[in-house]
Amino acid sequence: MSEPSPTTETTESESTDTNDPTSTRTAATASMSGTSTTTGESEEELREEWTDYQFAGETHVAAENLDVHYGDDHALKDISIDIPSESVTALIGPSGCGKSTFLRCINRMNDRIRAAEVDGSVEVDGVEIYQDGVDLVELRKRVGMVFQQPNPFPKSIRDNVSYGPRKHGDIRTGLIDRLLGRGESDAELELVERALKRAALYDEVSDRLGDNALGLSGGQQQRLCIARALATDPDVLLMDEPASALDPIATSKIEDLITDLSEEYTVVIVTHNMQQAARISDQTAVFLTGGHLVEYDDTDKIFENPESQRVEDYISGRFG
Amino acid sequence: MSTITSRNSLVNGGTNRYEFVAGATIALSALLFALGMTALFEFVTLTDPIAGVPTVSVLGGLLVLIGIGVIGLGVSSSLELIETTPDRSAGLVAGVVFGGLWFGIGGIVAAGILGLGGAGWILPALLLGGGAFAVTTFTREDIGSTVPAGVLAILAGGVFLTGVLGPGWSYSPGSFPSDNAVTFFPSVIVPGSVLFCSLLVGWASAKAYAGFGARGRHLGAHVLIYLNALGIIAVLFGLVGFVVIKGAPTAFTEVAIGPGVGPEVSVLGLSFSLPVSWPFLMNGASVFVRVDGILPAVVGTVWLVVGAVLFAVPIAVGAAVFLAEYADEGRFTSVVEVATNGLWSTPSIVFGLFGASFLIPRFGGSKSLIAGMLTLGFMLLPLVLITSREAMLAVPDEYRDASAALGVSKWQTIRSVVLPAALPGVVTGIILGVGRIAGETAPILVTMAGGTLPAGGETVDVIGGFEFIATPPFVTNEALLQASSALPYQLYALITAGLGGPQFEDAPFTALEFAWANAFVLLTVVLSFYAIGITTRYYFRRKLNR
Structure with a gap:
């Protein structure tokens, strides 16, 4: 499996869409500078209230002021997010924006990458997992993971x-x-x-x-990997684009499965497929270029009426 | 707009006489190639008749035939009697090859047959070589690639047919000092030139078959590669067959199968006779047995290999685990890599001297089985290390990620996922290494070997040699400290002792036959180790894949 790309620079190099009126409008009002953006992406300040998501249930996983560096590269910037238990949380955003990196912080898989350096706090079940004496075996038993490529x-x-x-x-x-x-x-x-x-x-x-x-076929292999992760009796299930290597029928089976699983498990899923996020998730977090969490809310709200102009541009396919 | 590419019809027509002739020439070339191989390994002798005609004449006739055939193909293509797509030239490579070839022929003929001394051979050689180069390079491809090959085949065939180069002929190049002159006999020259000519003509007629051009080059290369592969396989089978034919009859002397015919053995206090009697494998060499045998050497070789594998494989695999899984890629690992590669290519006698001067003084001061085992173990180490490390590095990282994500520790991951996935590669390394060490003579010579022709009583009994004692180290094994024989060493000892006459009192074979049988058994033992290794690898591969 390829590690999450540490580059957050402009990866897409299509010609700038100068005909886009929103682009010029928001660029004029942009107050934040110094963030390199994907081509076609406008600049815009981040607002704390966009990520301040209120929900009824309990918090299962909570990150606070989480920063990740890969060497000199600042991959995740000051992420604070509360993930409710027994629900599906989708993480979406363009390539290289830090979704997978964030996912791998929750079960400390980033420890396996020598260059990765994690600062800040992640709590699972109210327990800080980035402190001394954390039993990685126990943590990973509780926080299972499924990868992009089926890897039985x-x-x-x-x-x-x-x-x-x-x-x-x-x-x-x-x-x-x-x-x-x-x-x-x-x-x-x-x-x-x-x-x-x-x-x-x-x-x-x-x-x-x-x-x-x-x-087994690819879709069966991926479900086997899910079964393998479930066998250790986890509470949280992390999925890193679990259906991106599968055909539509296998994908729909996985999606149905995820919906079922969310009755018992807290599912956090990274996906590039925005329809998939809209179909299966209860809440959606949008990461955008530079490793920022831009907006986090109910999935319906994100997809129908996002606060951030950049999120709207991303969801409607204007960039990324 | 002018175009530089030419267009030919997309579909080429069906079989016609031209294609039939080309196909027949290819087939005859392949047949000649096979005949040349059998003649080279003396399965047929040149003077023996095939259907009443001497073999050498058959070969000559066939060479002339394919030579005429291929020239006919080239000429009919060049006269445009048939539709082909030749390039403007056969190319520089073919030109250089044919030019060099004819240069050599011209030189040999001028110096050897016409007797032109001094530098007199250079002019005819240059003329012929230059001519062939010119014909190949400056004429159209259909002429350039067929005529030089065809003329060569006709020339060689004519020489064989006319008896210029008969069975009694030999050629000693005058340039070598007379007291160690190099002499070529027809038994080598005739099959050699038949092989060579059939390769060339096969290539040229394959080109003709496909109508020259790109398709022709493709088919020509194909035929060349296939004949070459055939040659390699023929060499392999020829070698093995040669040893089997020479050695097997002696090795199977007086083999008997039936209840109670074999020697008596006792297993767990129970004494019974084996149902097989195989004197050559079950006897030693002594005046008390009629059929002298090589039991001590066989047992010595088997224990040698077993001991070396048991010693070297765990260490090598452990080192490979460290290098592949724990050590950081960097200067240290690259130094280790260079060192292991160097160790693998170290001459075996150097290992032998190390064993003789380092191991022997520490194990009783005399040549011993264990010194031989350890020496060969040291030889085996680097190869198993290299291949195991490669096999582990080739295990996909996905497996390690998946295992880590389940909370399984690194060591357990290595043990239950990485090592099983790498096992086929590890076994490959062991197979290759065992193939090398089982036939080693030099290290055994200086670390282990005892008498030349040991008697049956000198067979090492490693299992029976274990004795338990009350003081540390609690177990001793006299057998491991004995000198022992081994098959390759025994063969070497036989050869140095001289294979001239019958050395065995009242044995049904001579010393030479005994040595061939020894070689046959050595080959069989090594091939059996191979078979075991390949079966093991197949088993592990199957387990991984289905």
């Missing part, structure tokens, strides 16, 4: 799903355990079945759990 291990379907719990010692299937009569192959099978059913894959693979997962 070259193992059997069953082994893929039970991989996490086995490695964490939650299910004992080792030789010694089996010899001592503590083997839990029944428990393993039950867990595999439950996770696969939860990921709406069980009916398609129930008769070939021992087959290699690489023999």
Whole structure:
């Protein structure tokens, strides 16, 4: 998987759309300077109230003043966002705006990138995860992740799903355990079945759990990856463009699945597909060039009546 | 607007006589190539008749035939009797090749047959070479690529047919000092020139078949590559077949199968006779057995390889895990890479001397099995390290990300995801390495080898050699500290002892036959290790993919 591109510079190099009247109007009133923008994107100041989203439920994940640098590159700038529990939160925005980086802050996958430096605070269940002594195993058990490319291990379907719990010692299937009569192959099978059913894959693979997962189709592989993430019993599910490598039918299955999952799990999904965000998410956060969170609100509000002109331009396809 | 590209018809017509002749020439060339191969490896002798005609005449006749055929193709294309699309020239590369070829022929003929001394050969050589170059380069492609090849084939065939170069002929280039003159005999020259001419004519007639031009070059290259691949496979099979033919009859001397015919063995206190008697593999060499055998050497080689693999593979794979997963790419890893590559290309006798001067003093002061195992283990280390590291680096990062996102630690990820995915590559390294060390003679010579022809009683018994004692290190193994024989060493010892006459009292074979059988068994043992490795790799690959 490619790491989130650390460049936030002008990546799209299409000719400037000088015919766009909104572009010239907002440029004239722009008060903020120093932000390099995607071509066609106007400049505009950021307002705190645009990201100040009020919701009824509990906060599950909360970021405050989060900054991420990749070396000299300032990838995320002062992000503060509260994500409500048991809902779908979509993160949208053009390439290189920091959506994936933000997602990877929630389960500390950025620790795996040497150059990445995270400042600020992220709380999961009210506990600060960027403090000393945080157990990464426990954090990642609670915050599962699904990647853009389906990445099942070259193992059997069953082994893929039970991989996490086995490695964490939650299910004992080792030789010694089996010899001592503590083997839990029944428990393993039950867990595999439950996770696969939860990921709406069980009916398609129930008769070939021992087959290699690489023999599944792309959409099945992605649902298997979701099942694998669900097997460790997480509360939060992070999805980094989970359907972008899939065909429309597989995509719609994944979308239905996400809607189902949001009844039990807090789903945070990065997507490039704005229709997808509009279809499945409860609230939407728009990241724009420079690593800023520009607007965060109910999905309907964002798509029908955004406060920010830049967000409106982005959603209506004027840039990005 | 003028155009520089030409247009030919999109679809070329069906088979006609021209294509039939071209196809037949290609087929004859391939046949000649195969005949040349068999003659080179002496599966047929040149004086033997094929259907009543001496082989050398058959080869000569066929060469003339394909030579005439290919020239006919070129000429009929050049007279535009058939529709072809030749380029203006066969090209500089073909010109240089044909020019050089005819230059050499001119020189050899002038110096060897016409007897022009001194620098007298240069003029005819230059004339012929220049002529061939000119014909190839400055005429149209259809003439340029067929005529020089065809004339060459006709010339060679004519020489064989007329008996100028008969079985009794030999050629010693005068430029070598007379006391170590280089002499070429027809048994090499005839098959060699047949192979060469059939390659050239095959290429030219393939070009003709496709009507020259771009399609012709494509087909010509195709035929050349296929014949070349055929040649390589033929060399491989020829080599193996040669050893098998020479060695197998002796190796299978007096093999008997039936209940109770074999030697008595005892397993777990139970004594019974093996149902197979294979004297050559089950006896040592001594005056007490009728059929002398090579049991000690076989057992020595097998233990040697097993010991080296057991010693080297865990260390090498561990080092590869460190280099691929933990160490940062940088100066350190590149230094290690250079060092391992260098170690792999270090001559084996250097490893042998290291073993002799470093290991032997630490293991009892005399040549021993364990010194040989460790020396060969050191030789095996670098290759397994290099290939394992490459295999681990080739495991996609997606697997590592997925595992990390599930909260699985790095070491567990390596153990359960990275290593299984890299295993086929690791096994490949082991296969290649074992293939090298199993046949090594030099390191064994100085670290391990005992007597030339050990008796059956000197067979190392590694498993039975383990003894448990009450004081540290609690286990000893006398067998590991014994000198032992090994197949390649024994072959070497036989050759240095001289293969002249029958050295074995009342044995049914001579020393030379014994040595060939030894070589056959060595080849079989090495190939069996290969087979085991390839099966293992296949198993792991299957597990990864389905």
